[in-house]
Amino acid sequence: MCLAVPGIIVSIDSAWAQVDVIGVLNTVNIQLIDEPAVGDCVLIHAGCAIQKISSDNFSFLSSILSEFLIGAEKNE
Amino acid sequence: MNKAILIKKIINEIHQSSIEKLNIMEVCGTHTQAISRSGIRSLLPPNLVLLSGPGCPVCVTDESLIDAAVEILRNDIILATFGDMVRIRGSLESISDQLHKRKNIFVLYSPLDCLELARDNPDKQVVFFAAGFETTAPGIALTVKLAYEENLHNLSFLTSLKLMPPVLHKILREKQKKIHGLICPGHVAAVMGAGYFRFVAGEYGINAAVCGFEPLDIASGLLFLTKKISSGYESAFANLYESCVSEEGNETAREIMMQVFDIADGNWRGIGEIKKSELFLNENYCSFDALKKFNIRPDKFVSDQRCNCSDVILGNIMPYECRLFGKACTPQKPAGPCMISSEGSCSAYYRYWEAGL
Numbered sequence: 001m002c003l004a005v006p007g008i009i010v011s012i013d014s015a016w017a018q019v020d021v022i023g024v025l026n027t028v029n030i031q032l033i034d035e036p037a038v039g040d041c042v043l044i045h046a047g048c049a050i051q052k053i054s055s056d057n058f059s060f061l062s063s064i065l066s067e068f069l070i071g072a073e074k075n076e
Numbered sequence: 077m078n079k080a081i082l083i084k085k086i087i088n089e090i091h092q093s094s095i096e097k098l099n100i101m102e103v104c105g106t107h108t109q110a111i112s113r114s115g116i117r118s119l120l121p122p123n124l125v126l127l128s129g130p131g132c133p134v135c136v137t138d139e140s141l142i143d144a145a146v147e148i149l150r151n152d153i154i155l156a157t158f159g160d161m162v163r164i165r166g167s168l169e170s171i172s173d174q175l176h177k178r179k180n181i182f183v184l185y186s187p188l189d190c191l192e193l194a195r196d197n198p199d200k201q202v203v204f205f206a207a208g209f210e211t212t213a214p215g216i217a218l219t220v221k222l223a224y225e226e227n228l229h230n231l232s233f234l235t236s237l238k239l240m241p242p243v244l245h246k247i248l249r250e251k252q253k254k255i256h257g258l259i260c261p262g263h264v265a266a267v268m269g270a271g272y273f274r275f276v277a278g279e280y281g282i283n284a285a286v287c288g289f290e291p292l293d294i295a296s297g298l299l300f301l302t303k304k305i306s307s308g309y310e311s312a313f314a315n316l317y318e319s320c321v322s323e324e325g326n327e328t329a330r331e332i333m334m335q336v337f338d339i340a341d342g343n344w345r346g347i348g349e350i351k352k353s354e355l356f357l358n359e360n361y362c363s364f365d366a367l368k369k370f371n372i373r374p375d376k377f378v379s380d381q382r383c384n385c386s387d388v389i390l391g392n393i394m395p396y397e398c399r400l401f402g403k404a405c406t407p408q409k410p411a412g413p414c415m416i417s418s419e420g421s422c423s424a425y426y427r428y429w430e431a432g433l
Contacts (some may be wrong), residue, residue, distance in 0.1 A: 003106050003289065004211070004263050004320070030212050032329040043266060043320050046208075048187025048215040051266045051326050057319035062415055 105132030105419030128421030141372035142166030269325030346386025
């Protein structure tokens with residue numbers, strides 16, 4: 001339950017952001033992080049952005065998530 | 077370099093370490109699941125034993141709170157919770173047992189979704205049953221704050237929000253099984269900071285590493301710990317998940333968490349009371365406490381002694397050493413929480429066939 005996924009903020013509307021998680025847009029609350037901005041890379045847990053991450057780390061974590069999902073599809 | 081080759085090289089290096097017997101505990105349920113799914117456990121030398129820790133929030137939610145949720149469901153209310161929580165039994169029944177009684181039960185991904193549920197059902201009381209550790213607690217705190225600001229009087233919270241350090245102190249102090257190294261939970265550290273776990277090395281002289289959840293992260297963590305231990309280090313600490321974890325963590329998230337919750341003694345399923353180990357709604361937000369709203373006092377409950385889940389999550393026994401494992405306790409017919417939750421160690425061992433059955 002403590003799993004978090006990486007995403008990139010696409011747009012912001014007050015306390016909420018549209019966040020791209022490997023190509024899928026999600027509505028995510030951004031009140032738990034400081035000074036969120038469009039283009040920021042974040043870690044998302046249970047609908048909230050819980051930490052900002054660097055773009056290098058975002059690319060790395062996104063590739064892991066994609067690999068994981070491809071693996072899960074193969075197992076189904 | 078290909079990641080699989082890199083992992084193979086790391087595992088080979090672990091095999092070459094001069095260690096006699098090594099017990100390494102992975103605290104987080106997500107780590108337990110990742111270790112089993114990736115098959116890392118089966119690649120390790122037999123003298124390196126991975127013990128599961130108490131980091132599955134569903135597994136440590138006290139029976140009395142499940143009973144309280146079932147009791148609350150006797151009213152005409154809406155109960156919302158996270159997925160695995162519905163199957164865990166209290167003293168007699170689980171939340172899912174209430175489904176055939178036509179009770180309104182919703183499984184949510186985000187606690188914030190319960191705000192909409194309350195808005196859409198103004199004539200009904202909505203209760204969110206929240207379980208989690210420091211990763212999840214800030215999101216719950218934010219939801220409570222937003223409900224308060226919006227005057228959502230038909231929403232309340234039943235909470236089982238635990239803190240990691242007190243239960244780790246208990247495990248490391250009681251030393252029922254010698255633990256040589258600890259893999260610390262990466263996303264708890266993302267919120268609380270890597271420094272939150274430095275006490276493991278500083279106070280107990282046990283090597284520890286904050287790790288991510290990818291097989292390469294875990295293998296690297298195991299190599300770090302194996303190297304340090306075989307070289308005679310006793311209190312090495314490393315943050316190997318710097319991509320997500322800073323030394324200080326997320327201060328904003330922690331502030332919101334502590335605006336809403338107080339820390340007090342908590343009951344852990346199968347373990348008992350642990351001092352200052354749980355978050356409870358503070359006096360400013362106590363009107364959102366479902367136990368108070370529905371006037372319920374959870375009874376202390378003695379766990380089913382046939383089930384050894386408590387020994388499993390304290391690292392005292394391996395899942396397959398429980399006499400119910402794989403016989404009277406399977407994912408289809410689970411006897412204990414570690415077999416029910418997808419992050420429970422018994423479930424991980426069973427599903428990935430790691431028990432040598």
